[in-house]
Amino acid sequence: MTLLQTAEQIQTMQIRGAGKIAREAVSALRDHAETLPHTGDAAAFIREMEHAAGILLGTRPTAVSLPNAIQMVMRDVRTARTEEAARRILREKADAFIWSSRTALDRIAAMGANHIPDGSVVMTHCNSKAALGCILEAKRQGKNIEVYATEVRPWNQGRLTIKTLNDNEIPTTYFVDSAVRSMMKEIDLVIVGADAITVNGAVVNKVGTSQIALCANEARKNVIVTAETYKFAPRTILGELIQIEERAQNEVLPDEIAATLPFVRVKNPVFDVTPADYIDMIITEAGALPPHLAYTIMREYLGWGLDELQNQFLGARTGTEFR
Numbered sequence: 001m002t003l004l005q006t007a008e009q010i011q012t013m014q015i016r017g018a019g020k021i022a023r024e025a026v027s028a029l030r031d032h033a034e035t036l037p038h039t040g041d042a043a044a045f046i047r048e049m050e051h052a053a054g055i056l057l058g059t060r061p062t063a064v065s066l067p068n069a070i071q072m073v074m075r076d077v078r079t080a081r082t083e084e085a086a087r088r089i090l091r092e093k094a095d096a097f098i099w100s101s102r103t104a105l106d107r108i109a110a111m112g113a114n115h116i117p118d119g120s121v122v123m124t125h126c127n128s129k130a131a132l133g134c135i136l137e138a139k140r141q142g143k144n145i146e147v148y149a150t151e152v153r154p155w156n157q158g159r160l161t162i163k164t165l166n167d168n169e170i171p172t173t174y175f176v177d178s179a180v181r182s183m184m185k186e187i188d189l190v191i192v193g194a195d196a197i198t199v200n201g202a203v204v205n206k207v208g209t210s211q212i213a214l215c216a217n218e219a220r221k222n223v224i225v226t227a228e229t230y231k232f233a234p235r236t237i238l239g240e241l242i243q244i245e246e247r248a249q250n251e252v253l254p255d256e257i258a259a260t261l262p263f264v265r266v267k268n269p270v271f272d273v274t275p276a277d278y279i280d281m282i283i284t285e286a287g288a289l290p291p292h293l294a295y296t297i298m299r300e301y302l303g304w305g306l307d308e309l310q311n312q313f314l315g316a317r318t319g320t321e322f323r
């Protein structure tokens with residue numbers, strides 16, 4: 001698949017899920033480099049790769065795993081002295097990211113499973129590989145668990161979730177998103193994924209997550225977020241906001257109906273923000289943490305100094321650097 005095809009598949013959600021988007025983008029960058037002729041011109045190679053990275057970055061705005069992964073791969077490529085060095089660094093960093101991303105999921109699954117007691121009923125929302133990994137690992141350990149899964153309008157990612165659960169013979173209850181509060185009394189805990197986590201520990205995830213967390217709080221049920229450390233958004237330290245993606249209106253209301261309703265406006269935000277106060281813990285590959293430790297994760301695990309962040313930030317403002 002070409003880089004443009006990968007970008008298109010991310011945009012149209014054939015490739016989706018914050019972690020998968022990051023892994024596919026990184027492997028598209030790595031494969032794209034292989035298609036470029038060897039000219040011995042390092043600057044030209046780096047320019048072309050920056051352009052390719054820009055295309056991938058423009059696909060979907062919310063999941064911070066995408067810019068984080070691209071930055072992890074590209075930051076040392078930018079300072080390579082020769083084209084061959086730039087190529088080698090790019091290959092190594094891309095492979096390392098993909099490997100560490102998969103390892104992170106395994107570690108999160110192992111830790112998350114420890115937080116799912118035998119006999120419990122878990123509610124999940126959307127289709128998170130990280131969250132499902134914990135549920136599947138609990139089942140693999142022989143725990144007797146049940147899952148309550150939402151539909152997830154308008155894209156129905158819940159159907160992917162119930163297929164996986166069914167394939168693994170996990171008893172599952174499926175219901176419309178608006179039934180979340182009614183279902184809350186029947187479950188023990190909530191486990192969801194994340195697309196981005198801000199410096200104050202707020203979690204950006206599939207729209208509807210904040211309502212689930214609010215209802216869980218009211219019902220005194222724990223809310224566990226599962227997120228690889230590259231889902232933390234370092235530039236929120238500088239006050240940058242996470243952009244909530246708004247997708248096409250016709251994902252919610254077909255064009256032919258909308259055309260008959262000229263006074264009706266459709267909104268289709270696909271993520272929302274859950275404040276840290278409604279989250280009991282965030283399970284990362286670095287451990288299970290309270291959301292208020294988000295800043296520590298950004299500093300220790302993303303490894304970007306404030307100087308570098310400032311440069312990126314200024315670069316983004318002038319359009320000359322990493323977005």
Ligand SMILES: O=P(O)(O)OC[C@H]1O[C@H](OP(=O)(O)O)[C@H](O)[C@@H]1O
Nearest residue numbers: 016017018019128129130193194206
């Ligand atoms: O990385 P993993 O845990 O798989 O998924 C994390 C999140 O990414 C998804 O977004 P979308 O369906 O791509 O819009 C969902 O919001 C999900 O919770």
